Structures are given as C-alpha cells and as structure tokens.
Amino acid sequence: MIPNILTLILNHEIIAIFGSDVNGVLSTAAQVINFLALFEAGFTLSTTVALYGPYLEKDTETINSILHSAKVLYQKIGLIISFIGIIISVVVPFLISSSLSKQLISSIFLISVLNISLTFMVSMKYGIMFSVSQQEYKLNLVSLIFQSLSQFLCIVLLRKTSSIVVVRLVWYLIPFLALPLISFLFRKNFPGVGFKSNHPSKLGLAGAKDVFAQKIAVLVTNNTDLVIISIFLGTQFSSVYSVYYFVYAGLKQVLFSFVLAPFNAFGQLFAGNQLDTLRASYKTYQFICIMLISIILTTGNVLIIPFVKLYTSGVNDVNYIDLSFALLFSVAAFMELVSNIMGVVVNSIGFFKKMKPIVLWGALGNVMCSLVLVQFLGLRGIAIGTILSYLFMNGLIGAVLYRDALKTASGYFLKYLIVNIGFSIILLYIALRLTMIIDSYLAFCLYGMFAVIIVSILFILLNLFSDPKEMRNVSGRIRTLFVHR
Numbered sequence: 001m002i003p004n005i006l007t008l009i010l011n012h013e014i015i016a017i018f019g020s021d022v023n024g025v026l027s028t029a030a031q032v033i034n035f036l037a038l039f040e041a042g043f044t045l046s047t048t049v050a051l052y053g054p055y056l057e058k059d060t061e062t063i064n065s066i067l068h069s070a071k072v073l074y075q076k077i078g079l080i081i082s083f084i085g086i087i088i089s090v091v092v093p094f095l096i097s098s099s100l101s102k103q104l105i106s107s108i109f110l111i112s113v114l115n116i117s118l119t120f121m122v123s124m125k126y127g128i129m130f131s132v133s134q135q136e137y138k139l140n141l142v143s144l145i146f147q148s149l150s151q152f153l154c155i156v157l158l159r160k161t162s163s164i165v166v167v168r169l170v171w172y173l174i175p176f177l178a179l180p181l182i183s184f185l186f187r188k189n190f191p192g193v194g195f196k197s198n199h200p201s202k203l204g205l206a207g208a209k210d211v212f213a214q215k216i217a218v219l220v221t222n223n224t225d226l227v228i229i230s231i232f233l234g235t236q237f238s239s240v241y242s243v244y245y246f247v248y249a250g251l252k253q254v255l256f257s258f259v260l261a262p263f264n265a266f267g268q269l270f271a272g273n274q275l276d277t278l279r280a281s282y283k284t285y286q287f288i289c290i291m292l293i294s295i296i297l298t299t300g301n302v303l304i305i306p307f308v309k310l311y312t313s314g315v316n317d318v319n320y321i322d323l324s325f326a327l328l329f330s331v332a333a334f335m336e337l338v339s340n341i342m343g344v345v346v347n348s349i350g351f352f353k354k355m356k357p358i359v360l361w362g363a364l365g366n367v368m369c370s371l372v373l374v375q376f377l378g379l380r381g382i383a384i385g386t387i388l389s390y391l392f393m394n395g396l397i398g399a400v401l402y403r404d405a406l407k408t409a410s411g412y413f414l415k416y417l418i419v420n421i422g423f424s425i426i427l428l429y430i431a432l433r434l435t436m437i438i439d440s441y442l443a444f445c446l447y448g449m450f451a452v453i454i455v456s457i458l459f460i461l462l463n464l465f466s467d468p469k470e471m472r473n474v475s476g477r478i479r480t481l482f483v484h485r
Contacts, residue, residue: 004250006151010171011246012311013158015239020317021099022164024226024235025108027242028096031223032088033112036081040120043073044128049350051132052264052271060192061199063129068197071125078121085113096230107165115172126182129190134264138185142178150174217359221336221366221389225382232374236318241379243308244326248333251300259289259340267348279406282345284477286413287470289341291463293334294420299455301330302431303448306438323432328383335390338417342394342401354400362393412467419466420459427455 015023047070054062089109093102130139154171161167186193226245229238262285269278304326312320346355366389373381402410431451438444464471 004246004253006148006155008246008250008311010151010154010158011242013155014164014167015243015312015315017158018164020236020239020315023242024230024238025096025098025100025105026164026168027245028226028230028235028238029092029105029109029112031226032092033085033109033116034223036085036088036113036116039077039080039084043070044124045347046352047128048131048264049267049348051128052267055129055132056268056271061197063193064195065197065199067125067128067193067195070128071195074120074124078117078119081120082113082117085117086110089113097234098230100235104165108168111165111168111172118176122176123179123182125195126186129186129193132264133189135189138189139182142181142185143175146175146178217363217393220363221386224367224370225386228370228374229379229382233378237379240318240320240322241382243311243320244304244329247304247307248300248329251296252333252337255289255293255296255337256340258292259337260344263344263348266345267350270349275407278345279408282406283412284470284473286341287416287463287467288474289337290416290420291459293337294424295452295456295459297330297334298424298427298459299448299451301327301428302451302455303444304330306436306444306447310438310441310444322379325379325383327428328380328387332383332386332390334421335387335394339390339394339397342397346397346401346405349405351400351405354404355397358393358396358400362389365389365392415466419462423459423462427458 011023014026047066051063051066053059054066089106092109093105096105098105127136127139130136150171150173153174154167157167157170226238226241229241262281266278266282269275269281305321305323308320308326343355366385368385369388370382370385373385375381377384398410398413402408402413436447438447460471
C-alpha cells in the first residue's frame with residue numbers, strides 16, 4: 001500500500017502544480033506504452049508453467065536451458081519496443097487533444113519507452129524463478145523499497161523543479177538501482193541456476209501464442225480507456241479518469257495480492273494429479289476472495305467521493321466529482337477481480353488455448369462498446385463498455401473452469417456472488433444516505449478505519465450465517481497457519 005499512497009500524493013502534487021492537462025498526458029502515456037508489453041506475447045506465463053516440472057524434479061540443466069532462451073528473447077523484445085516506442089512518441093502528440101506542446105508530450109512518452117525497454121532487457125528475466133518457487137515476496141519487498149524511494153524523491157523534486165520531465169526520469173530510473181540486490185538474491189536462492197546454456201530450450205514458447213491472446217485482451221480492456229478519452233474527450237477528462245483509476249487500482253492491487261497468490265500452488269496441485277485437493281482448496285479460496293473483495297470495494301465506494309473532494313480541493317480546471325462514474329468503475333473492478341478468481345486456476349493448469357477465443361472476443365467487444373458509448377455517455381460509457389466485456393468473458397471463463405478444469409458444479413460460487421453483491425448494495429444504499437462531514441485527511445482516515453471495521457464485521461457475520469461450514473473451514477485453516485508458525 002505504501003507505493004499506492006505515495007503515487008496518490010505524487011499525482012495530487014502534479015495536478016496542483018502542473019494542472020489536469022499534464023496529469024492526463026502522463027496517464028495516457030502510461031497506458032499507451034503498456035501496449036508495447038504485447039511484444040512479450042505471453043512468454044513469461046508460458047515459461048513459468050513450463051518450469052513447474054523441471055523445478056519439482058530439480059532438473060537444473062533443463063531450467064537453465066529454458067532461462068537462457070528467456071533471457072535472449074527478453075533482450076530482443078526490449079530492442080523492438082525501443083524502436084516502436086520512438087515512433088509512437090513522435091506520432092502520438094498529433095493524435096491526442098491537449099494544450100501542451102508537442103515537444104513536451106513526446107519527451108514524456110520517450111521516458112516511458114526507456115523505462116519499459118530497460119525492464120525487458122535487464123530485469124524481467126529474474127522474476128521467473130521467484131514466481132515458480134513461490135518466493136515472489138522477496139522481489140516484491142525489494143521493489144517496494146526502491147519504488148517508494150523513487151516516489152519520495154519525486155515528491156521532493158516537485159517542490160524544487162519546474163520540469164515534469166526530470167520528475168518522470170527519477171520516477172522510472174531509481175528502481176533500476178535495485179538490480180545488484182536482485183541479482184544477489186537470485187544467486188543465493190537458486191544455486192546452480194543461471195541464464196547460460198549450450199542447449200537453449202523452446203519449452204517456454206509452448207502455449208505462448210495462446211497466452212498472447214490473453215495479454216492482448218487484458219491490455220485492451222485495461223489500457224484503451226485513456227486513449228479513447230484523450231482522443232474524444234480530451235486529456236483533462238483523462239485526468240479525471242486517472243484519479244478514480246489510481247484509487248481503485250490501489251484497492252485492486254491489495255486484492256490481487258490475495259487473488260493471485262495461489263497461482264503456482266494450484267498449478268503444482270494439478271501437475272501432481274491432486275484434483276480432489278485442488279477442488280477443495282479452490283472452494284475455500286473463492287469463499288475468502290469474494291468476502292474480501294466485497295469488504296474492500298464496499299468500503300471504497302462509501303469513501304470514494306469524500307476522498308476525491310479532498311484530493312482535488314482547489315483544482316478548478318475540470319470537475320472531478322462524479323458518483324455514478326465512481327460506482328460504475330467499482331463494478332468494472334469487481335468484474336475484473338471475479339475474472340481473475342476463475343482465471344487463476346484456468347491459467348495455472350495451462351488451459352491457454354481454451355481461453356484464447358474468450359478473451360479476444362471480450363477485448364474486441366470492450367473497444368467497440370467504449371467507442372460507441374463514449375459518444376453519448378462520456379466517461380460513464382467507458383466504464384459500461386468494460387463492464388459488458390467482463391460480463392461476457394466471465395460467463396465463458398466460468399464454463400471452462402467448472403466444466404473442463406475442475407469438472408464440478410458452479411452453484412456454490414454463484415451463491416457466494418449473489419449473497420455478497422446483494423448485501424453490498426444494501427450497505428451502500430444506507431451509507432450514501434448518511435451525512436459524513438469529512439473536511440481533512442485525518443477525518444477521512446478516522447472515518448475510513450471505522451467503515452472498514454463495521455463493514456468487515458457485517459460481511460463476516462453474513463458469510464458465517466450463509467455458509468457456516470465453509471467459515472469454520474476458513475477459521476480452521478487460519479488457526480493451523482498460526483500453529484505452524
């Protein structure tokens with residue numbers, strides 16, 4: 001949460017000092033550059049899945065051959081991204097609606113290109129083994145420290161310099177100072193494992209083209225919004241979108257840490273033919289995730305408008321207060337999280353080919369709906385387009401999960417969804433009719449803590465009554481966890 005808080009502070013300072021136009025261009029640049037990650041083509045995920053077997057068998061030779069191929073491919077991807085990114089940086093200023101100079105817009109895009117290119121060429125290769133061995137937390141801790149450092153320095157720089165380009169350079173380049181530490185951790189945790197081999201393996205490419213379809217879908221669904229807004233509504237509205245985006249992105253990041261955590265564990269259970277254990281574990285996992293998502297998003301929906309009022313206080317170049325857009329954004333976030341709850345099993349067991357047509361049609365539908373609806377509903381149309389695409393994808397992903405992967409019924413999952421969504425709507429209806437006087441960040445934090453506690457208690461009681469057996473199962477797992485510690 002620390003980087004998320006610092007990011008919010010940093011963006012607030014950017015809006016206050018440079019205006020909504022600059023913030024809108026920065027946010028648009030981040031989403032446009034994310035499209036360049038498509039050149040990764042799903043290789044990281046397919047490589048991770050390919051390494052499960054060799055890792056469990058401690059086959060160092062095969063591991064090294066796969067990692068060698070990964071390193072070479074990442075370097076090629078970095079070079080391609082650099083070339084394409086430079087072209088984009090020259091062309092984009094002529095496409096988006098902004099009052100900023102074309103030179104400044106190009107500079108912002110070029111810095112973003114430099115960041116993603118270096119990531120692929122230098123640091124991406126280290127993450128694979130930490131993921132396979134379920135030790136991502138070590139890299140996450142290092143990333144947290146250096147990312148927080150860069151953001152803190154940027155906040156200081158904003159008070160000392162009038163150049164947003166300098167601030168952006170510091171933001172992106174400081175995290176690369178962590179590379180020596182990451183390299184040391186890699187050698188310490190994986191002795192005998194490296195990126196050199198006389199027999200490069202293409203096992204990591206198996207299934208990559210099908211994963212690529214999912215990469216396209218995710219990027220299109222999550223990264224076309226600001227581009228469409230910047231073209232049809234202008235970069236000031238992109239700034240409005242980005243404020244809500246950063247809030248819900250922070251909430252989603254917290255939730256994704258739970259939702260995606262068992263990815264490798266599920267994959268290893270399936271690889272070990274432990275299907276009954278996988279079914280039981282997944283049922284408990286769904287129960288916990290839906291409850292957590294409901295608690296956090298319900299609390300977020302109650303507090304979002306008071307927060308935005310505080311956050312944009314004194315900014316008058318565009319109206320940031322829009323409750324209906326905030327609620328639609330929350331629904332889209334919920335649909336995305338549900339998609340990942342189901343997709344975490346489907347992808348971990350390698351069902352990439354079955355996912356391919358689903359996500360591609362979903363992504364296409366998202367773009368088409370957003371392009372049409374933005375003309376009539378503005379920002380709300382963008383959110384509705386995302387919701388419709390996830391409704392379509394979630395139905396089909398659920399069919400693949402329960403029919404083909406787990407070979408079991410989906411009734412209990414639908415029950416969890418209906419019960420928690422219905423209760424969330426009731427709580428939100430009541431909360432929005434209460435008068436909350438929040439005129440400072442201290443008051444916001446106090447209200448926030450109170451809201452989290454009350455909402456958490458209510459949802460725990462709700463799920464205790466709706467499924468006492470599963471709640472006892474969760475309590476038992478928690479007690480076992482602490483006993484083992």
